[in-house]
Amino acid sequence: MKKIIILIGLVTIAIFLAWPTTKSVISFRHTYSRVLRDEESITIPLMIRGNHEIIDMNNIQTIRIVNDDYVISGTLQEIVSGDEYYYQNDKYVAYYFGLLFDCFEKTIIDNAYFEISTDSNTYSYLIGDFCIAPYFENDISVFEEMAILNTVNGEEKIVGIYLGLENNSINDINVDDIEIISPNIKVELNELSVGESDISMFSSISDYTGNDTLKVPSEGRVHVLIPITYDGFYLNRFGIILSAGDERYVIDDFMFVNEGYFPDQILSTAKVYSID
Amino acid sequence: MILIIIMILSMHQNLEEITLINEGRLLEEYEEIDLEKYYPNLESKFFGWSSHIIQEDMDVVFISETLFSYSNQSNETITYKYTYSSDVDISDSIAVTGDISTSAKTKVKIFDLKFDSSIKSRMDYKSSESISEKWNLDIDIPPFKKISLKIKGEGKVSNGVSRLYIFYIPIKKGGWEVLDVTKTYYWLEEEYV
Numbered sequence: 352m353k354k355i356i357i358l359i360g361l362v363t364i365a366i367f368l369a370w371p372t373t374k375s376v377i378s379f380r381h382t383y384s385r386v387l388r389d390e391e392s393i394t395i396p397l398m399i400r401g402n403h404e405i406i407d408m409n410n411i412q413t414i415r416i417v418n419d420d421y422v423i424s425g426t427l428q429e430i431v432s433g434d435e436y437y438y439q440n441d442k443y444v445a446y447y448f449g450l451l452f453d454c455f456e457k458t459i460i461d462n463a464y465f466e467i468s469t470d471s472n473t474y475s476y477l478i479g480d481f482c483i484a485p486y487f488e489n490d491i492s493v494f495e496e497m498a499i500l501n502t503v504n505g506e507e508k509i510v511g512i513y514l515g516l517e518n519n520s521i522n523d524i525n526v527d528d529i530e531i532i533s534p535n536i537k538v539e540l541n542e543l544s545v546g547e548s549d550i551s552m553f554s555s556i557s558d559y560t561g562n563d564t565l566k567v568p569s570e571g572r573v574h575v576l577i578p579i580t581y582d583g584f585y586l587n588r589f590g591i592i593l594s595a596g597d598e599r600y601v602i603d604d605f606m607f608v609n610e611g612y613f614p615d616q617i618l619s620t621a622k623v624y625s626i627d
Numbered sequence: 628m629i630l631i632i633i634m635i636l637s638m639h640q641n642l643e644e645i646t647l648i649n650e651g652r653l654l655e656e657y658e659e660i661d662l663e664k665y666y667p668n669l670e671s672k673f674f675g676w677s678s679h680i681i682q683e684d685m686d687v688v689f690i691s692e693t694l695f696s697y698s699n700q701s702n703e704t705i706t707y708k709y710t711y712s713s714d715v716d717i718s719d720s721i722a723v724t725g726d727i728s729t730s731a732k733t734k735v736k737i738f739d740l741k742f743d744s745s746i747k748s749r750m751d752y753k754s755s756e757s758i759s760e761k762w763n764l765d766i767d768i769p770p771f772k773k774i775s776l777k778i779k780g781e782g783k784v785s786n787g788v789s790r791l792y793i794f795y796i797p798i799k800k801g802g803w804e805v806l807d808v809t810k811t812y813y814w815l816e817e818e819y820v
Contacts, residue, residue, distance in 0.1 A: 391763050449761075492704070492767035494774065497814030515817065517769065519704070552779060552812060588760065606711070606762050609811045 373625070374401030377438060378465065378476035379613070380620035384532045384589035386603045387454045388486045392428050395450060395465055395478055396612040398436055398443035403626065405467050405474060406430060406446055414450060415466040416481050423458060425450040436613070438621065445612070457484040457592070461534045477622050482532045484590060484601060490520035491567060491593060491600040498607035499556050499576065509586055509607060511556045511578045513547075518567040526565040528594035529577055532604075536581040536589070544576040565593075585616040642806070645784070648686040654786045654804035662802045665788045672792040678803075680787040687784050687806070694813070696775040698820045699768040709776065711762030766815070773818045780811040 377398040385393055404410045408430050415424050433445035448465070463481035467474045495515030500507050518524050529538045544559040545566075559576050567573050577591075590604035647653060669677040697707045768774045786804035790797050 388763065388765065392761065394761050486765075492769075493815065494767075494769065494772070494817040495815055498812065500812070517767075552814060588762075603764060605764070605815070606760060606813055609760065609813065610809075612760065 374403050375625045377621045377623050379617045380479035382480050382533050382584050384482045386484050386486045386590035392449045392451050395448045397446050400443045410469045413468045416463050417466050418460050418463050421460045425452045454483045454485045459534050489600045492517045513550050513576050515574050516567050517572045521569050523569050524567040524595045526593045526595050530592045532590040535584050539578040542578045642689050644690045646688045651682050651685040662788050669790050671795050676789050676791050678789040683785045684783040689780050691778040694776040698773040702770050704767050704769050707766045709764040771820050773820050775816050778811050782806050782808040
């Protein structure tokens with residue numbers, strides 16, 4: 352009888368160990384737009400269910416951001432575990448992957464995948480658009496900055512950026528192009544509104560936009576409202592590049608809105624990867 | 628729809644101002660005599676807190692404390708390196724009146740509410756969003772100027788009254804108000820020193 356009990360116990364343990372444990376990963380489409388300074392990291396969140404090997408830094412050999420055309424390699428700085436979330440009745444844990452990149456030029460990778468390689472496997476998760484640019488000292492500094500938020504089709508969106516710019520050089524800077532560091536966000540350059548000072552975060556952008564060019568006078572200052580357009584992408588933080596002839600003026604990324612890593616707009620882009 | 632905007636100094640310790648978007652009243656606007664009429668709604672208990680919600684999930688916008696403010700009193704522009712920490716950001720908040728006490732800290736998870744657990748549960752459900760984005764900013768501050776990073780936000784406010792019973796005897800009572808922060812906005816502003 353004792354042997355039978357031991358046998359049943361061993362069989363139970365064997366079945367338990369051999370039973371396939373479901374593992375899955377959820378990634379989200381985001382617009383990553385960062386101006387990188389030394390040792391500045393980018394955090395990519397993933398929700399992971401089960402004891403996946405990628406939650407242990409020791410298992411990870413390489414990390415890359417890739418699409419069909421581009422590849423950039425990075426260094427994994429840290430993995431931070433966060434709170435538990437439920438997706439379709441399954442419990443997931445949020446993990447935040449802190450990544451470092453050597454960035455020497457503006458790089459835009461649309462429809463990017465976060466690729467993680469271990470000794471025996473390579474995993475790829477769609478993370479959205481990944482855009483980085485290096486910061487360099489330049490003659491324009493920002494003394495005021497905020498987003499203009501209007502309700503569009505019942506949804507509150509960033510529809511413009513309000514900047515206070517200071518020219519620290521002895522020459523006028525005639526800005527002929529303004530670029531948001533993202534493939535999907537366009538600046539309505541002929542709709543700038545320059546010199547406004549009574550704008551608040553919730554001003555109606557249509558009250559202000561006009562036709563103007565942007566000139567930042569030598570050792571002078573100017574306010575500018577920059578209308579932006581985009582479609583279907585969540586956007587809360589981005590860097591800006593001003594161009595004047597051959598000169599480039601990089602403005603550090605600014606977090607205009609903070610809704611945490613998983614706002615509703617992001618949750619709706621969830622892509623689930625099941626692993627046997 | 629009639630838009631009613633009420634702007635008053637906030638009782639919430641970490642907020643400078645709360646603006647109610649639609650009709651309703653914030654806890655600041657209740658005199659103790661106003662709250663008295665809600666206490667009869669409370670069910671007496673052998674032991675513990677009994678609560679009544681007066682208003683639930685009212686939309687508000689708020690202005691929070693300044694995240695940082697840095698002055699340059701020198702003749703040269705200086706660069707301030709700012710690293711954002713969610714520890715100093717606004718999270719959910721609570722205000723109380725009367726005998727109700729709370730170790731009023733800004734983070735939901737370390738709230739030590741000493742009253743009704745049903746009120747506490749209202750505050751806990753948003754705590755899963757406690758990890759915020761990392762953010763580094765290098766900010767040039769001109770001579771004799773001050774640069775501040777400020778926060779506005781949106782949220783939902785609920786308020787009510789509670790009473791503590793011991794052997795069916797009311798021991799403590801007071802009003803409470805819970806702010807559930809849903810979104811925060813940042814803006815950089817220059818001011819004169």
